[in-house]
Amino acid sequence: MPRNTGTYESISVAGEIVRAFVPYALPPKRPALAISGDLADRLRAAESSLARLEAAGRMVPSLDRFVYAFVRREAVISSQIEGTQASLADLLAAEAAASSGAPAGDVEEICNYLDALNLALAQLRTPKGLPLSTRLLNETHRRLLSGVRGRDKSPGAVRRSQNWIGGTRPGNARFVPPPPYRVPELLSELDSFLHAESALPPLVRAGLVHVLFETIHPYLDSNGRVGRLLIALCLESWGLLSEPLLYLSHYFKTHRREYYDRLEAVRTEGDWEGWLNYFLEGVAVVADEAVAMIGALFAQVEHDRHRYLQSERATVVGARLFEHLPRHPVVTIKSVTDICATTKPTAAKAVESLCGAGILAETSGRRRDRVFSYAAYMDLLQVGTEVGGQGSRS
DSSP: OOOOOEEEEEEEETTEEEEEEEEOOSSOTTTTOOOOHHHHHHHHHHHHHHHHHHHHHHHSSOHHHHHHHHHHHHHHHHHHHTTOOOOHHHHHHHHTTOOOSSOHHHHHHHHHHHHHHHHHHHHHHSTTSOOSSHHHHHHHHHHHTTTSTTTTSOTTSOOSSOOOBSSSSGGGOSBOOOOGGGHHHHHHHHHHHHHSOOSSOHHHHHHHHHHHHHHHOOSSSOHHHHHHHHHHHHHHHTTSOSSOOOOOHHHHHHTHHHHHHHHHHHHHHOOHHHHHHHHHHHHHHHHHHHHHHHHHHHHHHHHHHHHHHTSTTOOHHHHHHHHHTTTOSEEOHHHHHHHTTOOHHHHHHHHHHHHHTTSEEEOSOOSSSOOEEEHHHHHHHTTTOSOOSOOOOO
């Protein structure tokens, strides 16, 4: 028998009568969520994969390099889902103060996502910072939309008008979230679940929280990015990972159709178990991919360090620059002068030596203001960040 996960309210929007969905508070009831059988197996697999990722993070030196890379991959992919047409290379070029072919506004949106994520993590890690809560999400949303597309959509404020998902109007929408006057109450219930003691495993709770947030759809814009970011904040706040190394945007992007179908099945059939099977499989897959990527990136750096130091072209500043490349895999001569605190001629010589050793490659094709990339490292890092089709902002 299907589980009832909410009620419908008939509301008038732009002269149309539509049915808006109002979800029940978590956890699921009637019947209660049963973690058994296949779902229990998926949970154990996801927890094991997450433990391997935590162990991998603790074993490698200079973990901050990998956190730097993973956070930027997430910012790019999550923003691409919402329709931005900028790649990881575009973001890194912008951070090196180099131009790229991507729209400047799209790159700025990704930079905002980075700022928003860093703001939220800093709040969670500060004794007097905001806890995991809708207040924290509001501040994150405010930073996300600062000065970019959506800045006219009440950044940081819960919506006061009706929104919808899919379709050209509420009457033909794929989904109509709760009426605006119900949103504060629903967010209060979400806060209660975030802070309450629960017998449910934290990974399961994170999966439930994501669905409820996306169902409430509390903002006029960028609910998707905040909802995906919320998963990472749950992992951080509940101590599942000591560093932010796991993000599900790539999995959701790759399996986008199933993602929407699973959310819809929760709302229409109460199929929380189906959603959690999908979600937990995603956690396991992405955690295992992250472990493999950490190993591959570490091995690449070790191999290239040895190769460069054995090269006749190696210079002292070149060796110093090499150690910065995992955090700055795209550079210009100007950025190298800043990174290595050296002169322009010395920076140019260091870059030339790394190009001669086959570690850096010129990627802009220009004679002036040239851009150089740590090609082998970028090839590993860019998997899944290629620019795809337009997404849907909501």
